[in-house]
Amino acid sequence: MTLARDHRIDFFRGLALIFIFWDHVPHNPLGQITLRNFGFSDAAEVFVFLAGYAAVLAYGKVLAREGFLIACVKILRRAWVLYVVHIFLLAMLMGIVFFANSHVETRDLVEEMGMHHFISDPQQALIDELLLRFKPNLMDPLPLYIVLLAGLPLVLPILVRKAWPVVAVSFALYMTVPLFGWNLAAIKDGVWYFNPVAWQLLFVLGGAAAMHAQRPRVPDTRPLVRQPLFMMAAVYCVIAAVLTIAWRWPQVHDALMPASLGNLLYPISKTNLSPVRLLHFLALAYVTAKLLPNTGWTQNWLAQQSCRMGRFSLEIFCLGVLLAPLADMLNALTDDAFAMQIFTALVGAGLMALLGAWLEFNKRLNRPASAVAAL
Numbered sequence: 095m096t097l098a099r100d101h102r103i104d105f106f107r108g109l110a111l112i113f114i115f116w117d118h119v120p121h122n123p124l125g126q127i128t129l130r131n132f133g134f135s136d137a138a139e140v141f142v143f144l145a146g147y148a149a150v151l152a153y154g155k156v157l158a159r160e161g162f163l164i165a166c167v168k169i170l171r172r173a174w175v176l177y178v179v180h181i182f183l184l185a186m187l188m189g190i191v192f193f194a195n196s197h198v199e200t201r202d203l204v205e206e207m208g209m210h211h212f213i214s215d216p217q218q219a220l221i222d223e224l225l226l227r228f229k230p231n232l233m234d235p236l237p238l239y240i241v242l243l244a245g246l247p248l249v250l251p252i253l254v255r256k257a258w259p260v261v262a263v264s265f266a267l268y269m270t271v272p273l274f275g276w277n278l279a280a281i282k283d284g285v286w287y288f289n290p291v292a293w294q295l296l297f298v299l300g301g302a303a304a305m306h307a308q309r310p311r312v313p314d315t316r317p318l319v320r321q322p323l324f325m326m327a328a329v330y331c332v333i334a335a336v337l338t339i340a341w342r343w344p345q346v347h348d349a350l351m352p353a354s355l356g357n358l359l360y361p362i363s364k365t366n367l368s369p370v371r372l373l374h375f376l377a378l379a380y381v382t383a384k385l386l387p388n389t390g391w392t393q394n395w396l397a398q399q400s401c402r403m404g405r406f407s408l409e410i411f412c413l414g415v416l417l418a419p420l421a422d423m424l425n426a427l428t429d430d431a432f433a434m435q436i437f438t439a440l441v442g443a444g445l446m447a448l449l450g451a452w453l454e455f456n457k458r459l460n461r462p463a464s465a466v467a468a469l
Contacts, residue, residue: 101388101392102386102388102392103144103148103151103404104392104400104401104402104403104404104405105392105397105400105401105404106140106144106382106400106404107140107141107145107403107404107407108399108400108402108403108404108405108450109137109400110137110140110141110144111137111141111403111407111410111414111446112403112443112446113128113129113130113136113137113140114137114138114141114235114411114414115414115418115439115443115446116128116442116443117130117136117137118231118232118414118418119418119421119435119438119439119442120201120422120425121430121435122421122425122435122438122439123432123435123436123439124435124436124439125439130338131338132335132338132339133331133335133374133378134334134338134362134368134370134374134375135372135374135375135378136364138235138288139296139367139371139372139375140375141235141407142235142238142239142242142288142293142296142297142300143296143297143299143300143303143375144300145239145242145243145297145407146242146296146298146299146300146301146304147300147301147303147304148300148304148407149243149246149297149300149301150246150253150254150300150301150302150304151304153165153168153169153250154250154253154254154304156168157250157254162247162250162251166247169243169244169246169247169250170244170247172243173240173243173244176236176239176240176243176408177240179236179408179412180226180236180237180240181223181224183233183236183415183416184223184228184233186416187207187232187233187415187416188209188212188230190416190419190420191203191204191207191209191230191419192204192209194419194420194422197423198426198427200429201426203419203422203423203426206231206422207230207231207232207419208229208230208231209230211228211281211282212228219281226240226241226278227279227281228280228281228282229280229282229286229287230282232414232415232418233415234286234287234288235288235411236411237286238286238290238293241278241290242290242293242294242297245294249263249264249298249301250301253298253301253302253305254305257301257305257306258302260298260301260302261298261299264295264298264299265295267291267294267295268292268294268367270291271289271291271292271366271367272366276289276291277289277290277291277366278291286365287364287365288364288365289365289366289367292365292366292367293367295367296367296372296375299376303379318384318385321384323380324380324381324384326377327377327378327380327381328377328381330374330377331374331377331378331381334370334374336350337350399447399450399451400447402447402450402453402454403447403449403450405450405454406450406454409449409450409453410446410449413445413446413449414442414446417445417446420438421438421439421441421442425438
């Protein structure tokens with residue numbers, strides 16, 4: 095089976111990275127147009143699902159070409175690289191936050207970033223950092239990805255052949271969260287903000303979607319309005335968007351949402367990936383895949399910038415983590431002036447795109463050298 099690259103995956107990974115950056119700059123006006131404002135799920139679901147999709151696509155090739163042992167070694171080596179990056183990124187982030195906090199009087203950036211544990215007990219904080227228990231704000235997705243990737247060798251051989259057994263076991267594990275409250279321990283709030291016991295389901299579903307996309311199938315040529323699954327998914331996305339927008343006006347929301355239904359729907363837990371969040375993301379992904387088939391639309395200039403960021407998601411994510419407190423500092427120094435907020439948001443996204451372009455250019459430069467060395 096040939097595992098072909100889908101450029102839509104790169105595009106939406108890049109877009110999710112921009113949204114994550116904008117969502118973590120307080121008072122950022124462009125944070126009002128990100129996914130979280132128009133539905134129950136947000137860029138985190140996009141990031142984890144596509145991480146599973148890309149990982150199974152990439153390591154499935156290694157498994158088919160070089161066997162399970164080599165695939166396992168490469169996966170664990172990548173997980174180790176991510177772990178080392180996590181340690182160094184946290185050290186750099188703490189330096190930036192403490193520097194920024196010394197220059198800003200209007201708000202406590204250390205509090206915003208959840209770094210008081212390091213101030214109160216630095217020695218224990220370093221130990222907790224190594225154990226992935228100390229995770230300041232912005233850092234949560236990376237430890238989650240490390241754990242999920244490290245577990246991939248357990249399911250990859252089955253997943254690439256027959257995905258449904260893996261999905262069934264993954265769903266059963268997901269159901270242990272509401273039944274038994276399973277999660278990993280952390281310093282902040284006592285548990286991981288992204289519960290890996292719950293979020294692993296989205297990662298596995300991403301991998302299953304990658305394998306499903308490679309299999310030949312007869313396309314449904316009916317108009318979208320005559321496809322029941324598409325219509326149900328689209329209606330759910332619209333309802334979720336209306337309710338999410340209505341949260342800004344409690345009276346409007348209360349008029350739309352009966353109290354009995356609200357008691358069933360709320361609270362919508364991001365930590366444990368509430369079913370309504372999971373269903374919303376899956377519905378949104380299905381609708382998007384139907385509306386945006388894999389054609390030439392990813393080749394336009396703007397889409398290419400996002401695709402580049404998606405292809406180098408680790409580096410771009412790290413840059414976004416470091417840029418967020420710097421943008422927050424500059425905004426605070428100007429009393430959150432609207433023009434400065436727009437400026438820092440756009441410059442940050444531009445720097446992320448610039449890094450993606452540089453990394454791709456550097457990769458192309460190294461290809462001939464590698465070929466010569468192989469000779």
